[in-house]
Amino acid sequence: MAVTKVRPVHEITLMKKVIVGKGVVKRIPEVLNELGHFKNITVVTGPNVYSKWGKELKDLLEDKGFQINVEIAKDATKDVALEIARASEEFKSDIIIGFGGGKAIDIAKYAAKASGKEVISVPTAASHDGITSPFSSLKGVNGPTSVRAVTPIAVIADTSIIVKAPKRLNLAGVGDILGKFSAVRDWRLAHRLKGEYYGSYAASLALMSAKHVLKYVDVLKRMNEEGVRILVEALISSGVAMCIAGSSRPASGSEHLFSHALDIIANRPALHGEQVAVGSIMMLYLHGTELWKKVRRIMRILGLPTTAKELGVKDEHIIEALLMAHKIRPERYTILGEEGLTREAAERLAKVTGVIDDKGDEEGD
Numbered sequence: 001m002a003v004t005k006v007r008p009v010h011e012i013t014l015m016k017k018v019i020v021g022k023g024v025v026k027r028i029p030e031v032l033n034e035l036g037h038f039k040n041i042t043v044v045t046g047p048n049v050y051s052k053w054g055k056e057l058k059d060l061l062e063d064k065g066f067q068i069n070v071e072i073a074k075d076a077t078k079d080v081a082l083e084i085a086r087a088s089e090e091f092k093s094d095i096i097i098g099f100g101g102g103k104a105i106d107i108a109k110y111a112a113k114a115s116g117k118e119v120i121s122v123p124t125a126a127s128h129d130g131i132t133s134p135f136s137s138l139k140g141v142n143g144p145t146s147v148r149a150v151t152p153i154a155v156i157a158d159t160s161i162i163v164k165a166p167k168r169l170n171l172a173g174v175g176d177i178l179g180k181f182s183a184v185r186d187w188r189l190a191h192r193l194k195g196e197y198y199g200s201y202a203a204s205l206a207l208m209s210a211k212h213v214l215k216y217v218d219v220l221k222r223m224n225e226e227g228v229r230i231l232v233e234a235l236i237s238s239g240v241a242m243c244i245a246g247s248s249r250p251a252s253g254s255e256h257l258f259s260h261a262l263d264i265i266a267n268r269p270a271l272h273g274e275q276v277a278v279g280s281i282m283m284l285y286l287h288g289t290e291l292w293k294k295v296r297r298i299m300r301i302l303g304l305p306t307t308a309k310e311l312g313v314k315d316e317h318i319i320e321a322l323l324m325a326h327k328i329r330p331e332r333y334t335i336l337g338e339e340g341l342t343r344e345a346a347e348r349l350a351k352v353t354g355v356i357d358d359k360g361d362e363e364g365d
C-alpha cells in the first residue's frame, strides 16, 4: 500500500488585505500607504485593459504622488515575466501591481517573485482564480507550467470595472470554478492510488466555491454587480485553497490538463474558464458521477459553451486534446491515468457527453 506523503513544512502565506466593491480601485493609494513605504510602482497590464482603464489608473496613482512605470505584457511566458522583472528593477520599483486578466496577473506575480518584490492583484475581469493564488501559469513548450510565484499582499477587485468586462469573460470565471468538481476528485484519486499529499481543508474550500456558484445561477446569469461580487468571492476563496494546499491541486486537475492541451492544439483556443468547464463535464463523466449532467445543464442555462462548436474549435481538436492531456503534467495523477485515453475512448467520451457531434445526448438530461 502506498505511503501517504505529508508536507514536512506547512508554510501558508495569505493576503493581508482584500477589498471587493464598487469603485474600490480608488483605494489603491490608501492600501499602498497602509502596507508599506511604496513610492515607485510598476503596473503590469495587457494591451486591451491598458487602452480601456490604464490611463485612469496611472493618473489616479500619479495624482497621489506615486511614480508609475507601465509594462504591457502580451504573452504569459517566463521570458516575458523576467524581462518585466528587469525593467521593474531598472525603474527601482518598490512594488508591482498586476492589473488585468489572468495573464497580466500571472506575469505580475512571477515578475514580483523574480525581483523580490510584493505584488498587488487588481483584476479587471472575474475570469480566473489566479486573482489570489501564489502560482503563475506560464507557457512552456509542453503547455503551461504552474510555477510558484508570490501570494499578492492585497487584492483590490473593483466590481464597477469588472461588471463592464465582456460578459463572456466573467462567465469564464464561473467555468473555472465549476472545474473544481473534477479537480478535487482527481486530487482525492491521486491520494488514494499514489499516496499523494491531500489536504482535505483545501479540497473542501475549493469544492465550496464550486457549490456556491451552483446556488446562485440566476444572479450569475445576469452577471450584474451582485453576480460579479459572488463570483469574485468564489474565485478568491478558490485561490486561498491553492495557498493552503501549497499547490494548484485543489483547483486544477484533468479538466485543466485538457484545457492546457487544447491551448496547444487549437488554432484559436477559447477562454481558459470555458475550456476548463467543458473539460470538467467530460472528466466528471469519467469519474462516474452523474454530476456531469448537472454541470452541463447549469452551463447551458448560463450561456457557457458546452460543445466543440460553441467553443469554436474542431471536433478533432477535442479528441487530440483528450489524447494529449495526461502528458501535459505527468507528475499530476488524474482520472486520465498514466497512459491516457485510447482514441476510441476519447471519441466515445466526447460523444457521450455531447461535446462533439453525438448520439450521446441520449445519456444527457
Ligand SMILES: NC(=O)C1=CN([C@@H]2O[C@H](COP(=O)(O)OP(=O)(O)OC[C@H]3O[C@@H](n4cnc5c(N)ncnc54)[C@H](OP(=O)(O)O)[C@@H]3O)[C@@H](O)[C@H]2O)C=CC1
Binding pocket: 045, 046, 047, 048, 049, 050, 052, 076, 100, 101, 102, 103, 104, 106, 124, 125, 127, 128, 129, 130, 131, 133, 134, 135, 136, 137, 144, 161, 162, 164, 165, 166, 169, 172, 176, 248, 271, 272, 273
Ligand atoms: N495562476 C493561477 O493560479 C491561475 C492562472 N490562470 C491563467 O489565467 C489565464 C486566463 O485568464 P483570462 O483572464 O481568461 O485570460 P487573459 O488574461 O488572456 O484575458 C483575456 C482577454 O480579456 C481581456 N480583458 C481583461 N479584462 C478586461 C476588461 N475589463 N475589459 C475588456 N477586456 C478585458 C484581456 O485583455 P489584455 O489583452 O489587455 O490582457 C484579454 O484580451 C490563463 O493563462 C490561465 O492559465 C487561470 C487560473 C488560475
Ligand SMILES: O=C(CO)COP(=O)(O)O
Binding pocket: 129, 130, 136, 137, 144, 145, 146, 176, 248, 251, 252, 256, 257
Ligand atoms: O488555472 C488554474 C486554476 O484554476 C491553475 O492551474 P494550473 O496549475 O493548471 O496552471
Ligand SMILES: [Zn+2]
Binding pocket: 128, 129, 176, 251, 252, 256, 272, 276
Ligand atoms: Zn483555471
